[in-house]
Amino acid sequence: MEGFVAKHVYDYQNGKISRRRLIEILTLAATTAYAGKRAGAAEQPGLDAALVNHVSYTCPDFRRAADWYSMVFNLDQVGATARDVALPFGKKGEKPYGVGADDVPLTHIICRTRPVDAPARNGPPRRQAKAVIDHICFTVADFDRERAKAQLNAAGVRNVRDGGPFSVYVNDPFGYEVQIAGLNVTAICGAEARATCSDNR
Amino acid sequence: MERFIADLVQSLDNGKIDRREFCRSVALAAAVYAAGDAAQAQVERGFKIIGINHLSYTCPDYAKARDWYASVLNMKSEAARDDGKRANLMFGPEPGKGGSFLVTRNPGSVASGSAGARAGVEAVIDHVCYTIANWDEARVRATLKAKGLDVTGRDGSLHVYDPFDYDVQIASAAEENAFRR
Secondary structure: OHHHHHHHHHHHHOOOOOHHHHHHHHHHHHHHHHHHHHHHHHOOOOOOEEEEEEEEEEOOOHHHHHHHHHHHHOOOOEOOOOOEEEEEOOOOOOOOOOOOOOOOOOOEEEEEOOOOOOOOOOOOOOOOOOOEEEEEEEEEOOOOHHHHHHHHHHOOOEEEEEOOOOEEEEEOOOOOEEEEEOOOOOOOOOOOOOOOHHHHO | OHHHHHHHHHHHHOOOOOHHHHHHHHHHHHHHHHHHHHHHHHHHHOOOEEEEEEEEEEOOOHHHHHHHHHHHOOOEEOHHHOOOOEEEEEEOOOOOOOOEEEEEEOOOOOOOOOOOOOOOOOOEEEEEEEEEOOOOHHHHHHHHHHOOOOOEEEOOEEEEEOOOOOEEEEEOOOOOOHHHO
């Protein structure tokens, strides 16, 4: 702000703008800056997303999907119904990796077969989204890209391919794109992990 | 393996190989066999999953989505990874220690190796549910209402829509837990 004011005062003193124009500019700048701060101060803080609780994966045959995710990621299947089953990322009583809070459960996938506009419980039909989760990336322990590719190919997984130096992509039985990576693929280095990612993270 | 060793013994007996070469061949065969067995065992076991690394979310306006998730779920946008077409929004544990991120993308912004959003996929992730720790029903509902959102669902398990009508669920550990279904 100070630099902004100084520049316009300089222009005024050198005859580039009139006194009236200077006042207009500075008044507008001052009131805009104030309004911005006030709006920021008034903004309601959001909720802290602690972790993904679950992703709801809907497909033509939830049992087939569940068996595939169980095989590839060594996941148990719990709470099966005629329409869905849950696959938690660990055993009962385990805590999610890196989470300190006691009331954050293990993430799980719910594999489902139902219409895509099916309501949640007794709610209204789900709207047709104009956005899509086009792929999901799972973090796995001790990830090594070449070893992972060999394992996936040996298991008959479709379309195994590189995802940069530190991840692989595959397609699940319904063509959904799944990425597999290690802990060193982060928001900071990006999904297309660069060579620096493994150096210090 | 048995056949292989039998052939080696025959070669030894016939003087085609000496004792040293015989021993080396058997040792090598055993090592290869063990390695193959271990690799097969790993495939059968599957990977050890730690968590969701990221979700790739393609929408008509990545910045609008970025701002919404930052505002409603306090996700932190990593400025260095915002290229005007996509942004990385962090949440949960620290990056590299189990933290996750949501990538909001414009159409056409595709990760290296990814096919991106495409037709012909028979499956869809129709909603994502986020856990809120220290759940306080009144506070959560008031926060969502203050953001101008219509809230549906039941206590401890609420649904809202993001700006692109994507269903976002927000839940407590008590109401959404795989082992309590």
